[in-house]
Structures are given as structure tokens and as C-alpha cells.
Amino acid sequence: MTRHVVARVSDIPPGGRLIADVAGRSIGIFNVDGRFYALRNSCPHQGGPLCRGRTVGLVTAERPGEIRYSREGEILRCPWHGWEFDLATGRSVFDPSRTRVKSYPVEVEELQAETYPVEIERDRVVVVLT
């Protein structure tokens, strides 16, 4: 596993996305209310640009007429033929056990300046590199 810095957090605001080339692969990185997900930008149906699709919610029905809408913004709909995928897992909504798109773990790192100990020796300031 290799790590790749793809963006600053501020480049992908909540509800936003960034499609980046990562080591020769087109990958969409999504921010859903501060949670980040990454999926391969290639639909398993016919190779459409999946990550250019709309993000929507999940529509379910326990019984006819009892429609429930949930998980707003967590489902990605392919722009070509409408297949839907869970951003968190890459699994399709209609056949989650067999149809999925590759998903990747995303980490948010805090940038931290490298610091070094400083000592005073008589009238000289000394930086200590270890």
C-alpha cells in the first residue's frame, strides 16, 4: 500500500468532490459531512465516469407505499445509466454482494511543521538535529 497526498481538506468542502489522477488511476474523493470516501472513477457496468455522477440518498421501501429516504449524499449515481453505489463501501445498491466499484481508504492528516530542539551555549544558539 502506498500513500498519496491528493488535496488539502479545504479543496473538498462538505458535499464536494475531487477527481484526481493517483498513480495512473482516476479516483474520485468525496466529502460527505466531513467523512471522506474514495472510489475508482470507472463504473463496473460499462466503464462510465462514475465519479462525475450525482450524489443522492438511499430510497427504500419496507412495504408498497412506505417509501423511506435516508443517507442523503452517501449514494453515487452513475451518469450514464443510473446504477447506484454506496460511497462508503463501493457496493452497488441493487446487488451489493456481487457488484461493486473499487474503494480506497482515505486519511486526513494534520500538517505539522518539523521542529528541532534549540539550546543556548554561552552566547550561541544551537539547533540540534537528531
Ligand code: FES
Ligand atoms: S456505465 Fe455506469 S451505469 Fe452504465
